[in-house]
Amino acid sequence: MQKQTIKPTIRTAIAADAQELLDIYAPYVTDTAISFEYDVPSLEEFEMRISNILEKYPYLIAEYGGEILGYAYTHAFVGRAAYDHAVETTIYLKEGRTKMGIGRMLYEALERISGAQNIFNMNACIGYPEVPDEHLTLNSVQFHEHMGYQMVGTFHNCGYKFDTWYHMVWMEKIIGNHDPAPLPVIPFPDLNSEKVAHLLHFST
Numbered sequence: 001m002q003k004q005t006i007k008p009t010i011r012t013a014i015a016a017d018a019q020e021l022l023d024i025y026a027p028y029v030t031d032t033a034i035s036f037e038y039d040v041p042s043l044e045e046f047e048m049r050i051s052n053i054l055e056k057y058p059y060l061i062a063e064y065g066g067e068i069l070g071y072a073y074t075h076a077f078v079g080r081a082a083y084d085h086a087v088e089t090t091i092y093l094k095e096g097r098t099k100m101g102i103g104r105m106l107y108e109a110l111e112r113i114s115g116a117q118n119i120f121n122m123n124a125c126i127g128y129p130e131v132p133d134e135h136l137t138l139n140s141v142q143f144h145e146h147m148g149y150q151m152v153g154t155f156h157n158c159g160y161k162f163d164t165w166y167h168m169v170w171m172e173k174i175i176g177n178h179d180p181a182p183l184p185v186i187p188f189p190d191l192n193s194e195k196v197a198h199l200l201h202f203s204t
Helices: 015-031 043-054 102-116 139-146 193-201
Strands: 009-012 059-064 067-076 086-093 121-128 150-161 164-174
Touching: 009 102, 009 193, 015 043, 015 067, 015 086, 043 059, 043 067, 059 102, 067 102, 086 102, 102 121, 102 193, 121 139, 139 164
Parallel strands: 086 121
Antiparallel strands: 009 059, 059 067, 067 086, 121 164, 150 164
């Protein structure tokens, strides 16, 4: 039976959220191959990751009734200047909070903000099993397909976790026009705060 769709608040992460976000992320490290990390990062490391991302990109949280249900963010794609108008996306939902429309809300907010930053390419790096197993299914690929992403590349047997080799795929969504002389990317902190608030609360 499909879970009920809810309408959480979407907001920007702050330092005080780090422990709750880490608690969401940890099972993905210890129990799944969705994350290719072997060890759960320390709270200090996780706080630093959040801070570093927010220097240029949005780091968004879905919250409902005081509970953080999931989070998503963009970050540098490859990291060279020529790739500035492209980003990599990341999303994690709390256990038991999938299939409720939360991921769609987070990703749609990311797309709106990325568009305002003059970013045109959204790229997702996803673990892909030869045969779905208890550690990795096709759910993430299917979610991205529903969000309008297309498969653009496969790296074969490049991730090894839980005594299993996993492929890694790239999926892509184009959200803007590639003009001959694009405007520079606007760092997330430099966006107008009222505009950001509108983009976060915009309802389709």
